[in-house]
Amino acid sequence: MMEFPYVNRRGQYYPVVPVTLHHGDREIRTEALIDSGASISTFQGDLAEPLGLVLEQGEKIYLQGIGGRVLGYVHEVQLQIGTEQIxxxxxxxxxxxxxxxxxxRVGFFEHFFVSFDERNHKVIIKPYRAMLDSKKPRRGRRVAK
Incomplete structure (x- = not known):
């Protein structure tokens, strides 16, 4: 389980977390807002080149948001948050x-259980893999009833 405090930006608190993107032998550290209303994880285009990605070689996709229709390109990368990498x-x-x-939701929420603690200004993130591992029956001695 990981906990991250919200970031205060101009008196408002947001669930912004540090992440590292990896592709091949390259990596870049940045921040990202955890957004349950976003259908897919979306990052600035200028982060592609330092990762060794050619932006336009990704799968072309149009996103619809508050600001209108936006052209983007889908790339597969490794995303690290805390000690977890997916x-x-x-x-x-x-x-x-x-x-x-x-x-x-695609690219993040499908891998993690996320809980927003608005009162305490923090976000709690649990990898689904770790949650499944904790539910596996443990081997050991049987106890007679």
Missing amino acids: RCKIVFSSELISSVNLLG
């Missing part, structure tokens, strides 16, 4: 109106 699909776009990277 392989996921992320859309990189140079047309985003916001400078905020988003962790959305």
Whole structure:
């Protein structure tokens, strides 16, 4: 289980977390907003090149959001949050109106159980894999009834 405090931006608290993107032998550290309303994880297009990705060689996709229709490209990368690393699909776009990277349902929520603690300004993240491991029956002595 991982806990991250919300980030205070101009008096407002947001579930922004540090992440590292890996592709091949390259990595880049950045931040991303955990957004349950985002259908897919979306990052700034200028992060693709330092990872060794050619932006336009990804699968072309159009996203519809508050700012209208945005062109992006899907690439598969390794995403690390805390000590957990997952392989996921992320859309990189140079047309985003916001400078905020988003962790959305595809690419993030499908791998993690996420709980927002608004009162205490923190987000709690549990990898589904770890939750499944804890439910496995333990081997040991049988106890007679």
